[in-house]
Amino acid sequence: MTADSVSVVINKDNIATLTLDRTKALNAFDRAQVEDFNGVLDGLKVQTGLRALVVRGAGKVFCAGADVRYLRDMGAGSWEQNLADSKDYAGMSKRMRLLPVPVISCVQGGAYGGGIGVVAASDIVISEQNAKFAVTEGRFGFTASIMMPYLLPRIGIRQARRWCLSSEMMSASEASRIGLVDQVVQEGALDDALAMIINDVLRNGPVGIQQTKSAMNYLSFPPFNDETISASVEAFAKGRACTSAQEGAASFLEKRKPAWVE
Amino acid sequence: MSSDVVLCQIDDNSIGTITINRPDVRNAYNAELLEALTDAVDAFAVDETVRIIRLRGNGSHFQAGADIKWLQANASLSPEENLSVSALTTNTMKRLNECVKPIVALVQGGCYGGGMGIVASADIVIAEQSAEFAITEARWGLVAGPILPQVIGAIGLQHTRRYALSVERFSADRAHDIGLVHQVCEDGNLDEAAAPLFSLLLRAGPDALQATKALILDVTGIRLSDRVADWIVEQNSKQRQSKEAAEGLGSFLDSRMPHWYPEDRYDG
Amino acid sequence: MVTEPFILLDQDARGVATVTLNRPDVHNAFNDVVIAELTQTLETVAANPNVRVVLLRSEGKSFSAGADLNWMKAAIDNTKEENETDAAKLAELFHRLDTMPMPTVARVQGSAFAGGLGLVVCCDISIGVKRAKFSVTEVKLGLIPSVISPYLSAAIGPSEARRFFHTAELFDAEDAKRIGILHDAVDDKELDDRVEAVIQSILGNAPEANIACKSLIRALGSRVDDEIRMDTGRRIATIRATDEAQEGIGAFFDKRSPNWIREDTY
Secondary structure: OEOOOEEEEEOOOOEEEEEEOOHHHOOOEOHHHHHHHHHHHHHHHOOOOOOEEEEEEOOOOOEOOEOHHHHHHHHHOOHHHHHHHHHHHHHHHHHHHHOOOOEEEEEOOEEEOHHHHHHHHOOEEEEEOOOEEEOOHHHHOOOOOOOHHHHHHHHHHHHHHHHHHHOOOEEHHHHHHHOOOOEEEOOOOHHHHHHHHHHHHHOOOHHHHHHHHHHHHHOOOOOOOHHHHHHHHHHHHHHHHOHHHHHHHHHHHOOOOOOOOO | OOOOOEEEEEOOOOEEEEEEOOHHHOOOEOHHHHHHHHHHHHHHHHOOOOOEEEEEEOOOOOEOOEOHHHHHHHOOOOHHHHHHHHHHHHHHHHHHHOOOOOEEEEEOOEEEOHHHHHHHOOOEEEEEOOOEEEOOHHHHOOOOHHHHHHHHHHHHHHHHHHHHHHOOOEEHHHHHHHOOOOEEEOOOOHHHHHHHHHHHHHHOOHHHHHHHHHHHHHHOOOOOOHHHHHHHHHHHHHHHOOHHHHHHHHHHHOOOOOOOOOHHHOOO | OOOOOOEEEEEOOOOEEEEEEOOHHHOOOEOHHHHHHHHHHHHHHHOOOOOOEEEEEEOOOOOEOOEOHHHHHHHOOOOHHHHHHHHHHHHHHHHHHHOOOOOEEEEEOOOEEOHHHHHHHOOOEEEEEOOOEEEOOHHHHOOOOOOOHHHHHHHHHHHHHHHHHHHOOOEEHHHHHHHOOOOEEEOHHHHHHHHHHHHHHHHOOOHHHHHHHHHHHHHHHOOOOHHHHHHHHHHHHHHHOOHHHHHHHHHHHHOOOOOOOOOOOO
8 A cells, every 4th residue: 555655565464564755855745745654554453463563764865854834834834734744743643553453663764853753653763773762842832742742752842952962963872862763783784683573572472562552652751641641732833833843844844054053 | 577488687787677488489488478568568667676678588589470379279260359469569569669768679690570579679789690670561561660660660661561572671770780780799798799779778768768758759759549559460460360361371380482473483 | 356257149141040059168058048048049049030041050079968957956955846847948949940941950069968958959950979988867866857848859769768767877879879869970070061061051051941941840740749748747746856856956965865765786
């Protein structure tokens, strides 16, 4: 099954692999890609016998976040449309969390901005050792928000403050040190590492797995609930509409420095 | 006060030692052991001659999970009785975790399933280099609810998520990296490694230690509420009565792979 | 004789406000005056829309040794209410620092003990030196790390809190980085460059975005509320009044072991 920017295949062991495939945009999310992603996840939710979902990005980079034009356009439009679209965007990570099988992301090259969101919402993350990670939103004047309900339980408030407010680039080993990534492997070794994890997962009872994931969601802090997600959705929508975001998008597209940089 | 399966002893330094004592079955727990463990902790909590609690397991392994015979017996319990079993495990972890006095756990060998919960409920953990850890429940079609709050408190949500879903085994060094273990020592050296730690703890005001522990439990929110305990107990109990759990147990007893593992992956 | 002010404030054209704790002779320990002045300075900075980053630093060898000894000695005769008031003011300082709307950076040029650790972990990004030492010393005196506990345990997590609060052990910068007190630990000669690099990174982000992001992180990720803060003040006030704490503090000033340590102990 293929939507335009997201493809999915399911193998004989009932392992689904979703591939972000918009390499000309470094797999950045635009409106269509969000819809495609959500569509695939909705299909997988009712896929009988599914045992795991693997998420990958085609090309050099796992996912460079969200398309700047898309963010700008949503921010510049009506508040209602902005908010509705923000909910859809947040729907991706929510679906990953609610899928009753382990979600395993395999990262090469880099995960930036919204790409960190996909990583954070995954159950297990394997990364090549030369991959880089950065919460880049602030550089463009946007507020890192949708990832927050998932980033906080992963790396904790102390690391969230450091990496979100500075938008510094971190190495795979630093990402592993702070818990953003679960396992780091040599370049080219993602498939072998993935195979081992899949084998482990297949040995575990599917219902036991589903219940475990459900228990983790129940015990989450911040709570994994509508209130938390709504707060992140609203911050995201506001963040896209504000002056900084519009200036950030404009300066990026016009290939100049934003107003807040000397 | 001690039964055979849990031994208790208090020394001249006001250290109360609780020793899990079923070495022939790798200290596997059943109802008797869980009750004895809770009784021991509760007794030391109010004993004025005890300032610090040392928790260890006899034999080669600290605590390797649930007793198989007990699991078999539990399979024929009524739903109400099953709830009680889940409640017993959940409550044991809670009483350990919230004991008013600091607990130092000394860990050797295998520490699986319930053993993880016990270790995560201690305040300070020293482990031998060759100690090994795993959240094993899902491998048998069970759900690890009763230990999850304490394990999450010790290693955080994400590491718990990863290790509970994969059931990977991890080493003492890895356990140290992620916060389950505070110090790794050479095999056979637990007591020597723990001695400076007990020295430090004995320099602290006894009441101050208790007040500090209470402070941490409260500001970090790791006390187990009744609401959460009830949810965990019900989920755990229901899953234990499921077909999947029966298949998990059956596969263990028959020394075969469970039906949910693809046949074409079996080794030769 | 004119004494230097305890707190210095400086601001540059980029919008970086530098707040300096200036009591090097006592390892930047704080008393009620320091607390009041630091809180006031931070309030002034917080309200300044031109400030984009706050750098918290101190003069001299140590970052901050926590509570001033003379102040502690004077507090021996405090009533419970006076202790509670003191604690509330310290809690207010940490709250003010923790909730600064713009990003904050701590330059940890030396050791930080007890309350001094609170200053480190209430900043967003803390860069320290490899030779710095740290300790949560309170239980040795029969006290508890009450006011700093919500911030410190949020930073290092329950497991490390259970270890370091109970043992009161001295630990190094490597451990401090491992458990989350420091984000980076560098050689002395690299400290200013690293701090500057972090500040530059923060300045690369839109001010509005950073303010909104920091606010969201706190809204979703913080467990600290008014009730908890008030409660930590009550707890320290209660314990200070106990015989054990009186013995602990007395022993400290008498330079002897408190009576709960047996001579032939472990």
